[in-house]
Amino acid sequence: MTKYVINGGKPLFGEVEISGAKNAAVAIIPAALLVDGVCRIDNIPRISDVTMLLGILRQMGARVSVTGRNAVEIDCSRVDRTQATFDDMRRIRASYYLLGALLGRHGRASVAMPGGCNFGGVRPIDQHIKGFTAMGATVNIRNGIVTAETSGHATGSTIYIDVVSVGATINIMLTSVLAEGRTVIENAAKEPHIVDLANFLNSMGADVRGAGTNMIKINGVKRLSGGSYSIIPDQIEAGTYMVAAAGAGGSVAVRNVIPKHLVSISGKLREMGVDVFEGEDAVVVSRDTPLRRTNIKTQPYPGFPTDMQPQISTVLCLARGTSIVTEGVWDNRFKYVDELAKMGGNIQVGGRTAIIEGVPALTGAPLKSCDLRAGAALVIAGLCAGGVTEIEGIEYIERGYEDIIGKLRKLGADIKSVYFPDNAELTARGAS
Ligand code: EPU
Numbered sequence: 199m200t201k202y203v204i205n206g207g208k209p210l211f212g213e214v215e216i217s218g219a220k221n222a223a224v225a226i227i228p229a230a231l232l233v234d235g236v237c238r239i240d241n242i243p244r245i246s247d248v249t250m251l252l253g254i255l256r257q258m259g260a261r262v263s264v265t266g267r268n269a270v271e272i273d274c275s276r277v278d279r280t281q282a283t284f285d286d287m288r289r290i291r292a293s294y295y296l297l298g299a300l301l302g303r304h305g306r307a308s309v310a311m312p313g314g315c316n317f318g319g320v321r322p323i324d325q326h327i328k329g330f331t332a333m334g335a336t337v338n339i340r341n342g343i344v345t346a347e348t349s350g351h352a353t354g355s356t357i358y359i360d361v362v363s364v365g366a367t368i369n370i371m372l373t374s375v376l377a378e379g380r381t382v383i384e385n386a387a388k389e390p391h392i393v394d395l396a397n398f399l400n401s402m403g404a405d406v407r408g409a410g411t412n413m414i415k416i417n418g419v420k421r422l423s424g425g426s427y428s429i430i431p432d433q434i435e436a437g438t439y440m441v442a443a444a445g446a447g448g449s450v451a452v453r454n455v456i457p458k459h460l461v462s463i464s465g466k467l468r469e470m471g472v473d474v475f476e477g478e479d480a481v482v483v484s485r486d487t488p489l490r491r492t493n494i495k496t497q498p499y500p501g502f503p504t505d506m507q508p509q510i511s512t513v514l515c516l517a518r519g520t521s522i523v524t525e526g527v528w529d530n531r532f533k534y535v536d537e538l539a540k541m542g543g544n545i546q547v548g549g550r551t552a553i554i555e556g557v558p559a560l561t562g563a564p565l566k567s568c569d570l571r572a573g574a575a576l577v578i579a580g581l582c583a584g585g586v587t588e589i590e591g592i593e594y595i596e597r598g599y600e601d602i603i604g605k606l607r608k609l610g611a612d613i614k615s616v617y618f619p620d621n622a623e624l625t626a627r628g629a630s
Pocket residue numbers: 221224291292315320321322323324325326327361362363364365366387504505527528529570571598
């Protein structure tokens with residue numbers, strides 16, 4: 199098993215370059231299924247979720263070429279399959295976007311119920327199904343497989359989404375782009391990756407308006423043709439490095455970002471006594487005084503992102519006083535606090551609220567990551583703590599952070615990826 203080993207307690211200094219946005223990439227790659235022609239996509243993050251999705255498209259008959267470190271060409275013109283291997287689909291949450299895209303393109307899709315991050319609680323897709331049904335699809339779920347089918351093309355409709363949902367907004371957009379007539383999504387999510395998907399689709403010939411507001415209008419078009427597109431920087435990866443610098447101390451320039459996407463994070467860091475300077479496409483985060491407490495409630499964009507909650511809660515463990523963190527998006531996203539307790543963190547969780555009593559220091563410990571953002575939070579904890587922290591479950595982290603080890607080492611962190619043979623392997627080696 200490979201673990202991250204961190205010798206913590208060192209401030210971070212230097213520059214870090216942010217990769218393309220994971221949650222935009224995992225929507226844009228399936229959206230290529232709607233396009234007749236070659237999509238050249240740049241600023242693709244090198245992460246395992248992207249590799250898996252590209253593999254799924256290849257299996258379905260798409261021509262996928264990696265043309266640079268962060269560039270791919272995808273041609274789905276010849277894809278005629280409406281499903282892929284279910285086991286692969288189950289491994290990533292975003293495979294549910296194949297449902298919307300295949301339904302829009304072929305009028306039929308069969309997709310395994312999504313897997314993905316394991317932060318507990320149910321991750322329903324009832325709002326996706328409500329959208330597909332309103333557009334004329336019949337949807338069935340049997341043995342963990344969702345099948346959606348229309349007779350002919352999907353038809354435009356007005357759909358009010360009951361809870362603000364990134365996934366449902368994206369899936370309805372994907373189905374509606376080639377549908378007959380106009381679709382209106384009311385109470386739509388406004389995250390930057392929704393705007394990015396709309397920009398991608400429009401650059402290929404779609405007619406999507408209003409992305410970034412709570413009402414998106416899509417006029418169906420006959421066909422999309424190929425083109426070039428560059429994915430926006432990752433808001434959450436940027437926020438993770440900002441919070442890491444706030445926790446460990448030092449001064450870090452976080453480059454290739456859109457500072458407007460980061461205002462909720464910058465604002466909270468300033469309340470905590472951290473200096474945040476916003477440039478045109480960079481933010482500089484510095485701290486050399488003690489951290490102050492604050493309260494945080496996660497909300498859909500432009501609120502404080504739920505995907506930054508574990509990271510900032512970890513740093514609040516080291517702030518003077520009591521902080522209250524309320525999770526406003528997911529039912530159960532505090533599983534990682536048991537790991538922080540092993541380091542001396544003092545967090546009490548009741549329902550969707552965590553009460554964090556700041557402690558003077560955290561100490562290194564063996565930890566286990568249970569999901570992507572919790573894993574990033576444990577890395578930050580290890581950077582802030584005195585002594586050695588070992589983190590297992592790093593496959594979760596590598597689903598969403600490109601070269602996290604290389605980027606942190608460049609900032610002066612003492613972190614490495616170490617392979618530890620298991621008992622069976624040691625026995626076999628001893629015998630040979
Ligand atoms: N919800 C429903 N019904 C639905 C869909 C969602 O009740 O049909 C509820 C969920 O239970 C949740 C809330 O609505 O309480 C928001 O869920 P949403 O659909 O917005 O989440 P998602 O699309 O499944 C995406 C990101 C998550 C991020 C959330 C919220 C991707 C691939 N995933 O998930 O990112 O936490 O939006 O912003 O875009 C991550 O990157 O680590 C991650 C988990």
